[in-house]
Amino acid sequence: MSLIVAAFYKFVSLPDYRKKQTEILPFCQEQGIKGTILLAEEGVNGTIAGSREAVETVLAFLRSDFRFADLEHKESRTTKQPFERLKVKLKREIVTFGVPEANPSDRVGTYIDPQEWNAIITHPDVTVIDTRNDYEVDIGTFKGANNPQTRSFREFPDYVRTHLDPEKQPKVAMFCTGGIRCEKATSYLLQQGFSKVYHLKGGILKYLEEIPPEESLWEGECFVFDDRVAVGHGLEQGQYEMCRSCGHPISEADKESDRYQEGISCPYCFDSLTEEKRSRQEERQRQWEEKHG
Numbered sequence: 001m002s003l004i005v006a007a008f009y010k011f012v013s014l015p016d017y018r019k020k021q022t023e024i025l026p027f028c029q030e031q032g033i034k035g036t037i038l039l040a041e042e043g044v045n046g047t048i049a050g051s052r053e054a055v056e057t058v059l060a061f062l063r064s065d066f067r068f069a070d071l072e073h074k075e076s077r078t079t080k081q082p083f084e085r086l087k088v089k090l091k092r093e094i095v096t097f098g099v100p101e102a103n104p105s106d107r108v109g110t111y112i113d114p115q116e117w118n119a120i121i122t123h124p125d126v127t128v129i130d131t132r133n134d135y136e137v138d139i140g141t142f143k144g145a146n147n148p149q150t151r152s153f154r155e156f157p158d159y160v161r162t163h164l165d166p167e168k169q170p171k172v173a174m175f176c177t178g179g180i181r182c183e184k185a186t187s188y189l190l191q192q193g194f195s196k197v198y199h200l201k202g203g204i205l206k207y208l209e210e211i212p213p214e215e216s217l218w219e220g221e222c223f224v225f226d227d228r229v230a231v232g233h234g235l236e237q238g239q240y241e242m243c244r245s246c247g248h249p250i251s252e253a254d255k256e257s258d259r260y261q262e263g264i265s266c267p268y269c270f271d272s273l274t275e276e277k278r279s280r281q282e283e284r285q286r287q288w289e290e291k292h293g
Contacts, residue, residue, distance in 0.1 A: 003081060004055045005035075005226070007205065008062075008073035009045040009094060009180045011104040017041055018090060024062070025088040031057050034083040035226075038094045042105070044068065045094035045180055047226065049082055074178060074205050076235035082226035095180050098154045102188040109186030109197035112173070114207040117200050118217050120173050121145070126198070127169040131156060131176045131185045132223070135268070139230055139240060139249050140220025142175065153181055157188060164194075171196040177222065179203035208233050223249055244288070245269050245281050263288055 014020065017039040024037060028048070033055070035048035048058060055075070062068045112120050121128045121142055128145045130137050137147045148159040164172065172194055174182045182199035189197045200207060204222045211218075213233045221230035221238035229249050230238035240249040244262075246269035254260060259270035263285030264278060273281075 002052075002077050002079060003049050004052050004075050005047065005049045005078055005082060005228075006055050006059065006073045006075045007047045007178050008059070008071055009043065009178065009183075010068055010071050011043040011094075011183060012067045013105065014039065014041055014043055014067065020044075020065075021088050021090055025086070027061055028058055028086055028088065033058055034081060034086050036083070036087045036089065038089050038091045040091045040094045042103075043094050044071075047083075048086075049078070049226075072202075074202055074209065076205070076209070076231065078228060078237065080227070082228050084227075095184060096153060097156070097181075097184045097188075099157055099184070099188055101191060102184045104183035104187050107187060107190055108183050109174070109190065109199045111201040112198050113201050114210045117175075117207060117211075118215070120198055121217065123171075126171045126173050127164070129172060129174045131174050131181045135248050136177070136223040139238075139251075140218065140222050143217045143219055145175070153184075156181075156185060160189065160192060164189075164192075166193040166195065170194060171198075173198040173200075175200040175204060175207075177203050177224065178205050205231070205235065209235050243269060244284070245273070245277075 021039055031050060031054040033048050033050040035046065037046035048055060059073060063071050120126055128142060130141045130145045130147055133151055134149050148156060150156055150159060172189060174185050176182050179202055186197045186199050208218060208222060216233060221232050221240060223230050228237050229242045230240040232238050240251055243250050243266035245265055248266060248268040250266050254267050257267045259265060259267045264281045265273050
């Protein structure tokens with residue numbers, strides 16, 4: 001059976017976000033939806049999966065609140081439920097950045113549609129930056145993009161302060177998985193005095209959905225935060241799996257390494273694996289094998 005995976009977010013003043021949780025959670029449960037929805041005073045951010053009817057019913061329910069009336073979503077298909085459960089969580093931020101002054105509700109950069117993106121990122125005066133974390137960039141990014149080498153989005157402001165200068169790089173184009181991180185990143189750069197700040201509308205997922213491979217400047221696959229691990233052009237499921245010890249995406253080549261042991265370690269976490277953690281992972285792997293036969 002084909003399932004729909006829908007990703008969405010919206011920055012909007014939501015002072016009653018705690019009350020919204022008590023409304024959204026039971027409604028999604030009634031529809032058999034799984035996934036994660038984050039609610040904060042600054043808005044909503046979610047990825048859900050279920051039948052076509054269930055997903056459309058939930059999206060219509062969300063849009064029935066006038067503040068979410070224009071809520072946009074991106075969708076893909078999968079034959080396997082990518083989430084184990086449903087979570088509707090209250091957060092301080094719907095994407096953790098740590099700079100309250102970076103407020104997308106006030107101002108953001110210029111949105112660039114996927115069809116215009118290639119022209120922007122190949123312009124010699126534009127500095128192109130991947131705002132995602134290093135493990136995401138490892139498996140795919142746009143040709144020629146700068147990798148900030150961040151381990152979390154909280155580190156991005158430090159990268160801007162130490163590597164970017166509005167006098168030397170007045171034009172900056174940024175991208176991320178679905179667009180949400182760039183909302184805060186572009187708002188932050190505008191605050192720092194950058195005159196021209198662009199971001200890919202709909203993120204990498206929208207680009208891979210709409211741009212054919214023969215015209216694409218994307219190289220590799222795009223990491224996603226569910227059991228699919230990664231997707232490629234047309235949002236088809238990719239070739240990566242996830243290390244159950246550290247969460248890093250791993251390829252078939254990684255699995256050939258003598259540092260790879262299923263459920264225990266991979267080339268990216270082998271050196272940091274203590275005896276205590278190895279014991280825990282071995283027990284979890286035993287339980288996983290019992291559960292999955």
